[in-house]
Amino acid sequence: xxxLSVDDLVVEHRSPGRPAVRAVAGASLTVSAGEVVGLVGExxxxxxTLARAVCGLNPVTAGSITFDGQPVTxxxxxxxxxxxxxxxxxxxxxxxxxxxxxxxxxxxxxxxARDTVTSPAxxxxxxxxxxxxAGRHPHEFSGGQRQRIAIARALAARPRLLIGDEPISAxxxxxxxxxxxxMRDLAVDAGAGLLFISHDLSVVRLIADRIAVxxxxxxxxxxxxxxxxxxxxxxxTKALLRAIPKPDGMGVLPAELPGDVxxxxxxxxxxxxxxxxxxxxxxxxxxxxxxxxxACWLHEPR
Amino acid sequence: MTLEISGLKVSIGGKEILRxxxxxxxxxxxxxxxxxxxxxxTMTGLAVLGLLPHGARASGTVRLGERxxxxxxxxxxxxxxxxxxxxxxxxxxxxxxxxxxIGRQLTEHMRHHLRLGRTEAKERAVELLGKVRIxxxxxxxxxxxxQFSGGMRQRIAIAIALACSxxxxxADEPTTALDxxxxxxxxxxxxxxxxxxxxxxxxxxxxxxxxxxxxxxxSVMKDGLVVESGPRGRVLREPAxxxxxxxxxxxxxxxxxxPGGPGDPGGPGAGPxxxxxx
Numbered sequence: 032x033x034x035l036s037v038d039d040l041v042v043e044h045r046s047p048g049r050p051a052v053r054a055v056a057g058a059s060l061t062v063s064a065g066e067v068v069g070l071v072g073e074x075x076x077x078x079x080t081l082a083r084a085v086c087g088l089n090p091v092t093a094g095s096i097t098f099d100g101q102p103v104t105x106x107x108x109x110x111x112x113x114x115x116x117x118x119x120x121x122x123x124x125x126x127x128x129x130x131x132x133x134x135x136x137x138x139x140x141x142x143x144a145r146d147t148v149t150s151p152a153x154x155x156x157x158x159x160x161x162x163x164x165a166g167r168h169p170h171e172f173s174g175g176q177r178q179r180i181a182i183a184r185a186l187a188a189r190p191r192l193l194i195g196d197e198p199i200s201a202x203x204x205x206x207x208x209x210x211x212x213x214m215r216d217l218a219v220d221a222g223a224g225l226l227f228i229s230h231d232l233s234v235v236r237l238i239a240d241r242i243a244v245x246x247x248x249x250x251x252x253x254x255x256x257x258x259x260x261x262x263x264x265x266x267x268t269k270a271l272l273r274a275i276p277k278p279d280g281m282g283v284l285p286a287e288l289p290g291d292v293x294x295x296x297x298x299x300x301x302x303x304x305x306x307x308x309x310x311x312x313x314x315x316x317x318x319x320x321x322x323x324x325x326a327c328w329l330h331e332p333r
Numbered sequence: 334m335t336l337e338i339s340g341l342k343v344s345i346g347g348k349e350i351l352r353x354x355x356x357x358x359x360x361x362x363x364x365x366x367x368x369x370x371x372x373x374x375t376m377t378g379l380a381v382l383g384l385l386p387h388g389a390r391a392s393g394t395v396r397l398g399e400r401x402x403x404x405x406x407x408x409x410x411x412x413x414x415x416x417x418x419x420x421x422x423x424x425x426x427x428x429x430x431x432x433x434x435i436g437r438q439l440t441e442h443m444r445h446h447l448r449l450g451r452t453e454a455k456e457r458a459v460e461l462l463g464k465v466r467i468x469x470x471x472x473x474x475x476x477x478x479x480q481f482s483g484g485m486r487q488r489i490a491i492a493i494a495l496a497c498s499x500x501x502x503x504a505d506e507p508t509t510a511l512d513x514x515x516x517x518x519x520x521x522x523x524x525x526x527x528x529x530x531x532x533x534x535x536x537x538x539x540x541x542x543x544x545x546x547x548x549x550x551x552s553v554m555k556d557g558l559v560v561e562s563g564p565r566g567r568v569l570r571e572p573a574x575x576x577x578x579x580x581x582x583x584x585x586x587x588x589x590x591x592p593g594g595p596g597d598p599g600g601p602g603a604g605p606x607x608x609x610x611x
Binding site for chain 1: 482520521524541543545548565567570
């Protein structure tokens with residue numbers, strides 16, 4: 032029984048006078064307790080929308096999200112009972128309140144979990160910051176430190192599922208892998224699941240047990256990290272991995288994936304990747320492959 | 334050397350940001366400048382063009398041909414900026430003017446620096462858009478930045494920088510805001526333009542993978558000083574300085590199996606993939 036299961040989820044963004052944008056178009060995903068799932072894809076493919084829907088921040092158009100056997104309800108003005116899901120946002124400069132002490136903000140999380148024993152300083156210690164930082168304001172910290180504070184705040188609520196929505200992309204290269212590792216260690220130690228969203232495959236590879244690759248609102252490939260990395264099967268995953276430049280000093284330019292991500296208002300007929308796919312066949316243009324773990328006609332299950 | 338920076342020191346409010354930087358850029362070569370944020374990479378790029386923030390004091394020399402850019406009066410520096418030395422910034426969403434068409438932004442400095450007429454400037458602009466591989470350059474000329482994707486915008490920013498045939502291009506984290514797939518295209522473009530037009534490029538980036546892909550020489554900065562400098566292959570494979578080693582060691586997946594597997598690195602329609610030492 033998985034902790035979180037997203038089943039055929041559809042999320043549409045509607046704005047007056049414009050056609051509805053189907054940001055997530057039938058995505059299915061599961062996260063088990065103590066498991067780290069990395070969700071990767073180009074910008075605009077719907078990964079953040081998926082994460083926000085899981086948190087109840089975006090209304091669901093169709094499909095279902097269940098957390099621990101209970102459906103996830105939209106986040107509204109009423110007090111929420113479902114505090115088992117906590118999120119760490121992309122930009123720690125915007126997600127912390129600049130006018131409140133760091134300790135008070137972490138204490139909000141503790142209050143959510145009705146935890147009267149732990150002090151905010153304990154949590155700061157767990158994310159690798161000195162205890163006395165609780166009495167400071169967010170502007171006194173660097174990006175990496177702020178993101179650690181945001182993680183401490185999320186952990187304070189004792190989540191069983193932690194979601195990181197591009198939690199490292201606003202940080203320096205030197206802080207990125209540290210913060211990513213910290214999130215993994217803390218989540219796994221607490222026995223919580225972690226859904227880690229990033230467009231940086233090299234970091235996801237470092238921390239995730241499983242990788243889900245998303246393209247234009249659909250998950251095109253899911254698999255164990257090592258397997259996907261060593262033997263990517265979907266042409267899109269192959270292209271993504273090939274585009275990463277290697278710091279080997281050889282001067283090899285990364286391979287380019289021709290074309291741009293199509294407009295999600297008007298996705299291509301058939302397989303969504305077919306206009307950019309090097310192995311496109313007739314069946315790809317007409318019919319969308321709706322099976323897993325590799326949604327590609329080349330890997331049709333028999 | 335097309336551009337030679339020697340003993341460049343910059344201080345802001347009594348605090349020394351750069352403490353004597355020496356760099357040389359040669360025509361047709363990409364010089365990579367690596368280091369973590371706060372090490373002074375960006376400041377070095379800005380100092381060359383006299384774009385330092387208010388209250389900053391710069392000393393040392395930045396030689397472009399016979400002239401010292403740091404000692405030039407503002408009026409003459411204006412002739413160099415955008416003309417002989419051009420710059421590409423990190424975020425194309427903020428470096429392009431949202432309310433002017435691409436064409437207007439591409440021709441403005443050409444008309445000023447090269448004294449071109451309206452039609453000549455337009456012809457050249459369309460040609461440049463084609464060169465940076467914008468589909469339908471003639472139609473793109475009249476569009477606004479918001480009508481393009483991030484990768485396209487960065488290509489346009491590069492086209493703007495190249496408009497007056499500069500000798501030196503300073504690219505400050507040109508691909509950091511882009512996805513890996515888009516980054517690959519922009520890097521290929523930069524490398525191709527450098528080889529084709531004989532540009533001297535200063536590529537400021539924190540991504541050693543990017544550095545390895547396009548740079549010929551690599552310099553590593555720490556706390557306002559260049560700690561290591563040399564050919565790409567040597568610096569990235571046999572780093573002499575402990576700091577370079579620690580930078581390489583902090584990369585995710587350092588020292589483990591190569592990603593991607595044995596795939597064809599070029600692929601159909603891809604540009605030339607330079608192999609090995611250049």
